[in-house]
Amino acid sequence: MFQRSLQPEPYQSDRDMLAARVHHSQHLTRQMATVLGLTKVLNSRHKLEQQLTVILNETNRILDADFSVFYLLNERRKELWPHFLWDGRLRQIRQPVGNSIADYVIEHGKVVNVADAYNHPQYQTQIAKLGQVPIRSFLIVPICNRSGKISGCLQVINKQRGPFDQKDTQCLMIIADLIAIAIQNNLLWNQAEECKRLESEITRAVDIQRQLLPGKLPQLPGYEMFAFNQPSKYVGGDYYDFFPFPRTMSMVLADVSGKGVPAALLTANLHASLHAHASEINSCKEIVKKINNHFYLYTASDMFATFFWANLNHDTHRFKYVNAGHIPPLLVKKDGTVSKLKSGGLPIGIVDSFEYEQSELKLSRGDTLLLFTDGITEIVNQNNEQFGKRRLSEIVQRHYHLPPRELGKMLINQVRLFAKSPNYPDDMTLMIIKRN
Numbered sequence: 001m002f003q004r005s006l007q008p009e010p011y012q013s014d015r016d017m018l019a020a021r022v023h024h025s026q027h028l029t030r031q032m033a034t035v036l037g038l039t040k041v042l043n044s045r046h047k048l049e050q051q052l053t054v055i056l057n058e059t060n061r062i063l064d065a066d067f068s069v070f071y072l073l074n075e076r077r078k079e080l081w082p083h084f085l086w087d088g089r090l091r092q093i094r095q096p097v098g099n100s101i102a103d104y105v106i107e108h109g110k111v112v113n114v115a116d117a118y119n120h121p122q123y124q125t126q127i128a129k130l131g132q133v134p135i136r137s138f139l140i141v142p143i144c145n146r147s148g149k150i151s152g153c154l155q156v157i158n159k160q161r162g163p164f165d166q167k168d169t170q171c172l173m174i175i176a177d178l179i180a181i182a183i184q185n186n187l188l189w190n191q192a193e194e195c196k197r198l199e200s201e202i203t204r205a206v207d208i209q210r211q212l213l214p215g216k217l218p219q220l221p222g223y224e225m226f227a228f229n230q231p232s233k234y235v236g237g238d239y240y241d242f243f244p245f246p247r248t249m250s251m252v253l254a255d256v257s258g259k260g261v262p263a264a265l266l267t268a269n270l271h272a273s274l275h276a277h278a279s280e281i282n283s284c285k286e287i288v289k290k291i292n293n294h295f296y297l298y299t300a301s302d303m304f305a306t307f308f309w310a311n312l313n314h315d316t317h318r319f320k321y322v323n324a325g326h327i328p329p330l331l332v333k334k335d336g337t338v339s340k341l342k343s344g345g346l347p348i349g350i351v352d353s354f355e356y357e358q359s360e361l362k363l364s365r366g367d368t369l370l371l372f373t374d375g376i377t378e379i380v381n382q383n384n385e386q387f388g389k390r391r392l393s394e395i396v397q398r399h400y401h402l403p404p405r406e407l408g409k410m411l412i413n414q415v416r417l418f419a420k421s422p423n424y425p426d427d428m429t430l431m432i433i434k435r436n
Contacts (some may be wrong), residue, residue: 048186051182052070052083052179052182053085055175055178055179055182056070056084056085059154059156059175060085060156062171063156063159063171063172064159064160064161065156065159065160066158066160067157067158068084068085068154068156069083069102069154069155069157070082070152071102071106071153071155072151072152072183073097073106073150073151074094078096079094079095079096079097080094080095080100080102080103080106081094081095101138101140102140102153105140105142106150109142109144111139111140111142112139112140113139113163113169114138114139115137117137118135135158137163137164138155138156139159139164139172140153140155140156141169141172141173141176142176143176143180144177145180145184146184151180151183153176154172154175156168156172212239212241213229213240213241214240214241217242218242218244218249220244220249220312220314222317222435222436223312223314223433223434223435224433224436225433225434226405226407226408226409226430226431226432227240227408227429227431227432228412228428229428229429229430230424230429232375232423232428236260237255237257237263237264237267237305237427238255238267238373238375238427238428238429239253239270239271240253240254240371241271243274243279248311248312248313248314249311249312249314250287250309250310250311251309251311251371251431252274252307252308253307253329253371253373254307254308254326255305255306255326255373255374255375255429256270257302257305258303262303266303269298269299270295270305274287274291277290277291284309284320284321284322285322285356285358288307288309288348288356289353289355291307292307292324292349292351292354292356293352293353296348296349296350296352299349303349304325304347304348304350305347305348306324306326306347306373307325307348308322308324308326308329308344309322310322312433317362317363317364317435319360319363319369320359321358321359322344322356322358323341323342323343323344323345323359324345324347324348324356325344325347326344326347327373328340328342329371329372330369330370330392330393331368331369332367332369332396332397333364333366334364334365334366334367336400338396338397341361343357343359344356344359364435366436367434367435368396368404368433368434368435369433370392370396370430371431371433372392372429372430372431373426373427373429374426375426375427375429376392376411376415376428376430379415379419379425380425381418381419381420382420382421387419391418392411395410395411396411404432404434407432408432411430412428415428
């Protein structure tokens, strides 16, 4: 008689092992699902504080941890900034860089997994820095920024069931990468917002500076005029203006040292000072002296401006001027000969109470005056050659018969063709006055 062979029942340990594997598999599935869910948080418009709150909450949940801490390294201040949840809210403290485990992980870029924290030599240091949280075990991994440099670390504390294992380490490293992405996204978002704000402010600054320049040229009987201004950046330090009076017209051309916003601010200062004093003083020497004193008192010691001030009587055609360190304007006679208006003195803002030299000439019919800044003559081409004063004089000698508007446009076009670049290293200003 044959006996039926019986399949032996699995041992209790086998059942436990199978159940553990099922539980582990389910736990890994939940971990990956949660990690994928966290990527949606990174693509949201939530602020970094909200994103970190969600990430740290989910980190505790999927790793069965009691507590988690994100450490951000501030190299400039030589501080660690721990971020953690307390009473459901994200908290941040600051601590100097020292000899903690977080410092070790950041310095060496190594993972630290401690199953029995009570026997760890740095346990007392950790408990002092984690708000008196009792520590049984912890796992800490480094966080790298986009360039691969370690910028912080992420720590989970007290796993509820046994020690943290290799799977936990892999999961925590993925979450650490997510935090790095959240920080990078936040930086990029802040930079984008800052760029928008600066662009708006620059646009407003451009509008304000444009309002400092004449909206239209004054009409003088028997004269034609042209004016052009282009800053090298959004705003610049070149400034020109006209001050019409019953029988005369004063004019100014200035070039403040530097470029961009600092130069534009000094230009606004210069504009305000001129409009305050131009109608009070008749002498060219006295107005330049007054502006020089003001500029010297209210600007930094390393700032100055080249300055050309003139007064034209359109009845007598007498042209009085003071040149304070500016490029000598060109006088083109009706026969095409070119000379320079050289006399003057130092740029304004260098020496207090400087005595400037005033000169005078009479404009004949057909005479043309060209006033310009060094942004025109010192512009260079691809061969690093300057446009130069000689080239400018030669072009003017060939085309002096043109009306100021046509001559000015032709000169600016010649400068642009010479440079062959849309970017200009310095501000450019050109003024042309011609007696018909």
